[in-house]
Amino acid sequence: MHLIETRNLCYSYRSTDLALNNVNFIAGRKKRIAVIGANGAGKSTLFKHFNGILKPTSGEVLIRGEPITRQNIREVRKFVGIVFQNPDDQIFSPTVEQDVAFGPANLGLDGKTVQHRVDEALRIVGIEDLRSRVPHHLSGGEKKRVSIAGIIAMEPQVMVMDEPTAGLDPQGVSNLIDFINTLPEKYGMTVIISTHHLEIVPEIADEIWIMNRGSVVGKGTAQEVFVQEDLLNSARLQVPVLPRLIRSLQRQGVDIRMGYTYDEVEAALSEKLKGSP
Numbered sequence: 311m312h313l314i315e316t317r318n319l320c321y322s323y324r325s326t327d328l329a330l331n332n333v334n335f336i337a338g339r340k341k342r343i344a345v346i347g348a349n350g351a352g353k354s355t356l357f358k359h360f361n362g363i364l365k366p367t368s369g370e371v372l373i374r375g376e377p378i379t380r381q382n383i384r385e386v387r388k389f390v391g392i393v394f395q396n397p398d399d400q401i402f403s404p405t406v407e408q409d410v411a412f413g414p415a416n417l418g419l420d421g422k423t424v425q426h427r428v429d430e431a432l433r434i435v436g437i438e439d440l441r442s443r444v445p446h447h448l449s450g451g452e453k454k455r456v457s458i459a460g461i462i463a464m465e466p467q468v469m470v471m472d473e474p475t476a477g478l479d480p481q482g483v484s485n486l487i488d489f490i491n492t493l494p495e496k497y498g499m500t501v502i503i504s505t506h507h508l509e510i511v512p513e514i515a516d517e518i519w520i521m522n523r524g525s526v527v528g529k530g531t532a533q534e535v536f537v538q539e540d541l542l543n544s545a546r547l548q549v550p551v552l553p554r555l556i557r558s559l560q561r562q563g564v565d566i567r568m569g570y571t572y573d574e575v576e577a578a579l580s581e582k583l584k585g586s587p
């Protein structure tokens with residue numbers, strides 16, 4: 311049984327335009343999944359089906375094999391936590407600390423456990439010093455961190471993050487990557503993220519889904535997906551900078567191994583340069 315499965319999922323906000331067109335998406339256990347696609351491809355619309363914020367126009371959404379119903383929606387939202395693309399859709403309490411505490415308190419946890427989770431979440435995203443601030447007076451990236459902390463504190467089995475790196479500074483992105491990478495092994499969690507930062511995708515995803523105009527048009531590992539330049543271009547995307555650089559060198563006749571992450575490319579270049587006379 312899959313943690314999340316959509317079957318022939320179609321959704322239209324209004325009129326006849328399909329924001330999602332027959333999407334068959336699957337999320338397994340302990341996976342790191344990235345969904346990539348140009349603006350308007352349907353990523354956020356898909357994510358909003360994962361915990362019942364949107365209901366399919368047709369098709370099905372199954373969570374642990376079960377459709378989302380009024381009876382199980384609380385359980386589903388405990389199981390699947392979503393960090394929205396726009397933090398203003400998520401943040402509403404008078405202080406950062408109260409905002410991050412809202413989710414876990416709503417799960418019915420005792421005060422001490424809630425406090426512990428809030429402290430831990432604030433530490434993970436590096437905003438302990440903002441705990442007493444008014445969320446609406448924070449910077450864009452600070453708000454983003456608050457919204458991520460709010461979901462971390464709920465400890466869902468599936469953590470869905472819509473554009474979590476948008477607006478974060480380089481250190482924030484780097485910390486988030488490290489954190490995401492600990493989740494499957496350490497906590498058995500599955501992480502699903504969307505991002506326009508394609509260069510970080512090989513660092514954070516075992517599985518990449520490509521969307522274009524409401525449909526899934528490709529799927530695979532970084533090695534499988536980022537060699538398909540035509541597919542990426544037709545989905546209005548680009549091969550990330552590192553594999554693009556290596557491929558360009560290869561085309562010029564340089565005998566060098568392909569790499570997708572910084573570490574892989576550094577090793578390939580170092581091996582090549584040290585190997586040269």
Ligand SMILES: Nc1ncnc2c1ncn2[C@@H]1O[C@H](COP(=O)(O)OP(=O)(O)OP(=O)(O)O)[C@@H](O)[C@H]1O
Pocket residue numbers: 323324329347348349350351352353354355356395
């Ligand atoms: N509330 C809404 N009402 C009407 N149409 C909407 C609404 N939200 C999104 N859409 C439309 O649905 C389609 C998919 O939008 P969606 O937000 O899912 O794209 P996305 O892949 O998340 O894009 P981005 O990369 O810009 O976040 C787009 O054509 C968009 O204009």
Ligand SMILES: [Mg+2]
Pocket residue numbers: 353354355395472
């Ligand atoms: Mg979006």
